[in-house]
Each structure stands twice: as structure tokens, then as C-alpha cells.
Amino acid sequence: MSLQVIQPRIRGFISLTAHPDGCAANVREQIETIERGDLQGSLGTALVVGSTTGYGLASALATCFGYGAKTLGVGFEKAPSEDKPGTAGWYNAAEASRLAKERGLTYRTINGDAFDAATKQEVVDALKGGDFGPVDLFIYSLAAPRRKGADGTIWNSTLKPIGQPYDGKAFDLRSETITTASIEAATDEEIESTVKVMGGEDWMDWLQTLASAGLLAEGARAIAYSYIGPEVSAPIYRRGTIGKAKEHLEETAPAADALMKQHAGPSAAAWVSVNKSVVTQASAAIPAVPLYMSVAFRVMKDQGVHEGVVEQIVRLFHDQVGPGIEPRVDEHGRIRLDDREMADSVQVVVAESWANLSDETMPLLADWEGYKEDFAKLFGFGVDGVNYDAPTEVDRPLNA
Ligand code: NAD
Numbered sequence: 001m002s003l004q005v006i007q008p009r010i011r012g013f014i015s016l017t018a019h020p021d022g023c024a025a026n027v028r029e030q031i032e033t034i035e036r037g038d039l040q041g042s043l044g045t046a047l048v049v050g051s052t053t054g055y056g057l058a059s060a061l062a063t064c065f066g067y068g069a070k071t072l073g074v075g076f077e078k079a080p081s082e083d084k085p086g087t088a089g090w091y092n093a094a095e096a097s098r099l100a101k102e103r104g105l106t107y108r109t110i111n112g113d114a115f116d117a118a119t120k121q122e123v124v125d126a127l128k129g130g131d132f133g134p135v136d137l138f139i140y141s142l143a144a145p146r147r148k149g150a151d152g153t154i155w156n157s158t159l160k161p162i163g164q165p166y167d168g169k170a171f172d173l174r175s176e177t178i179t180t181a182s183i184e185a186a187t188d189e190e191i192e193s194t195v196k197v198m199g200g201e202d203w204m205d206w207l208q209t210l211a212s213a214g215l216l217a218e219g220a221r222a223i224a225y226s227y228i229g230p231e232v233s234a235p236i237y238r239r240g241t242i243g244k245a246k247e248h249l250e251e252t253a254p255a256a257d258a259l260m261k262q263h264a265g266p267s268a269a270a271w272v273s274v275n276k277s278v279v280t281q282a283s284a285a286i287p288a289v290p291l292y293m294s295v296a297f298r299v300m301k302d303q304g305v306h307e308g309v310v311e312q313i314v315r316l317f318h319d320q321v322g323p324g325i326e327p328r329v330d331e332h333g334r335i336r337l338d339d340r341e342m343a344d345s346v347q348v349v350v351a352e353s354w355a356n357l358s359d360e361t362m363p364l365l366a367d368w369e370g371y372k373e374d375f376a377k378l379f380g381f382g383v384d385g386v387n388y389d390a391p392t393e394v395d396r397p398l399n400a
Helices: 020-035 054-067 088-102 117-127 188-198 201-212 241-264 289-302 309-321 345-353 367-380
Strands: 046-051 070-075 108-113 137-141 146-148 154-156 167-173 178-181 215-227 269-274
Touching: 020 088, 020 309, 046 054, 046 117, 054 070, 054 137, 054 309, 070 117, 070 201, 088 108, 088 178, 108 117, 108 201, 108 289, 117 201, 137 201, 146 188, 154 188, 167 289, 178 201, 178 241, 201 215, 215 241, 215 309, 241 269, 289 345, 289 367
Parallel strands: 046 070, 046 137, 070 108, 137 215, 215 269
Antiparallel strands: 146 154, 167 178
């Protein structure tokens, strides 16, 4: 038992605290959206790597609460301690597991480094352990800052331009003013390291691990998430180090697909889904991207086409990869959930707003308040119905 009063301690693009009740309420809200999402059919076992926040959390919730799947997740979170709350992802997973148990469903999270062979083995053991079984759906939603190799080598993921420095608009989160970000071009080593962390190698490692253990069910599907984004963020995102990693991930998809078909039959498949930009811990850390998102959200809300994480994932399952549904893919074989964000009707207005963006025009052209609300909510703050002055139990079990 450890009762604590938890207030937000937001520092730039991270929060040092997370509120268990706020995170729990967010999870319940996502489940309600999933339940309204008219998802048809059922799924046996789902494995989600990167399941505790963002796109992975919404995906894991959709498999369990939308399709009744036995859902196993992997995340890298900090447990609560005597004097500190746990991370948001810890509380998200804890609430999902608690609710699943209450409803007679199975939702378990393994907390460990997804790159580590020991974590992969723990997953294999859990899948073989009787509660789960071979995987029908594998979702890879990892957003990691670094990767540790078996020999102790550390690769870091950097967010830098390639070839030339980036000098462009950004937003100073502390002073809340528009500034110019100057970021030097990445070295070859930084590019390679970023690809090592966020490219397709570990996705394939996971698939090979599952295949060797005989844990891919007949007709199993695998999906990994990517992002492209518009021209305004391209120098730092798609043409930058992270873009190289995403290219690598996308280029891995044909090999992933072949592996799936070899081990799980001709109807098995692997795809990359290109999702829209949403407020998550990972996207908040990318220079200029929070500012771009606040402009894009303004335009998309005005046009009635805005979606958050869970709405994107409901659409992914409902229209593209739910049981029995064949996805429509682009000329590179990718699922495109970013179609609404990338529509000319949105991007022409975004580009115009971006060009005219200043401290004076910001309140009109950008939804910065909305961005901040979404960001605080990631950590369980600013959530309706939560009493932030009351002590709350921070010691919550990851798995009920
Ligand atoms: P996020 O930060 O919300 O989630 C990352 C997840 O990865 C968390 O569950 C975290 O615990 C887990 N994780 C990080 N390092 C780990 C490790 N070493 N071992 C195990 N788990 C680890 O991120 P997100 O924005 O939801 O990103 C998920 C994926 O979606 C990424 O591939 C990202 O590029 C992609 N994507 C994101 C956006 C966006 O705008 N946020 C858009 C399109 C695609």
C-alpha cells in the first residue's frame, strides 16, 4: 500500500510523474471507443510489442476488448516505488489487465527490453504456458530510444537531418514561443544506429523467434507501424535518420511476409501500416513535429477528419486487418491510415498555415491547447473526474 498525491511535473516533452487514476480512466475511455467501433469476429491470441502506450496500447486493447483475443503485451516501463509513482505505461497495462480479469478476458504484460533475447524467451514461455497458444496476430509497435546488443553494444536512435543541417520552425515548450531549431546533420554512424534501433531487424528477429518456436498460428498476420508525414517535417523526419529507419522497416516487409507464409501457410501475411501523426511520448520528442501536429490538428478538426490513436486503430481493424478482412495497400504494399492527414485538402492548408505561423498567428492557425491537453492526458493528467488533490494508491500490479 502506498498512497500518494500526484501532481504533474512536465518538463519539455516528458512528464516525470504519471497519475494512476487518470491513466486508468484513459484506458477505459479507449475501450469504450473500441466497443463502439463495430469490430466483427474474434481473434485467438494476439502479441503486441510496445503495448503499454500509444499505438501499441490501443492495438492491444482492440485485440482483447474488441475481439476477445488472449492478449500478451511487451513494454518497458518503470514500476511504482515507495516514493515515486510508476510510469504511465505501467498504469495503462495495469488497468487493462484488471478490467480484462473482471470480464473474464486474458490480458498480460511482460515488462522487459524487447530487444533482449531473455525477453523474447519469456514471451515464448508465456505463449507455450497454456494461457495463450500460437499467435494469430503480431503487432510490432516499438518506439525505443536505444537498443542493447547481446554483446553489450549500445545503438542510439537519433532525430537528425541527413546531408545538411536543419534550420526550421520549432516550438519552445518552456516559453511556448515559436523559435528556430538548428540541428546538425547526422553522421553515418548515427544513421546506422537509428536504423539498428527503429528499422526492421528486430521485427524480423521477433518473427523468427516465434516461427522457430512453432508459435505462428495458421494464417497468422503481422503488422508493424510506420510514418511518412508531409514536406514540412520531411527534413527532420522522413528524409532524416528516423526516416531511414522507417524505410528499412518498410523494406523488411516482403521478407517478413515470406517468413509468415513459409511458417503459417499461404494465407499468412505481414504488412507495414503507415499511421497518422498522433500525440504520444515518442512523437513529442521529435523536433518540430509537435508544432506541425498542432497545425495539422487545427485543420483536421476544422474539416471534421481528426482522429486520435484509438480512432486510428479502430479504423485499422474495422477496414483493413480485422478477421477475414483483406487490406487495401498502396503501390509499395503498405496500409495507409494516414490518408486523411495526407489528403491535399488538409496538406495545402497546413503548408499555408505553416508559412504564416508566428507567435501572433499561432492561436488561430494551431491547436496548441489541444496538443497540450492530449500530451498531459498521456500521463493521466487533465482527465475529467479525477481528483488530483486526493491521495491515490500508486502500487498497482501490472498483471491482475
Ligand atoms: P509510444 O512512445 O507511445 O510507445 C512506445 C512503446 O514501446 C511503449 O509501449 C514502450 O514501453 C515500448 N518500448 C520502448 N522501448 C522498449 C524496449 N526497449 N523494450 C520493450 N518495449 C519498449 O510510441 P508510439 O508513438 O505509439 O509509436 C509506436 C510505433 O508507431 C512506432 O513505430 C512509431 O514510429 C509508429 N508511429 C507513430 C506515430 C505517431 O505520431 N506517434 C505515427 C505513425 C507511426
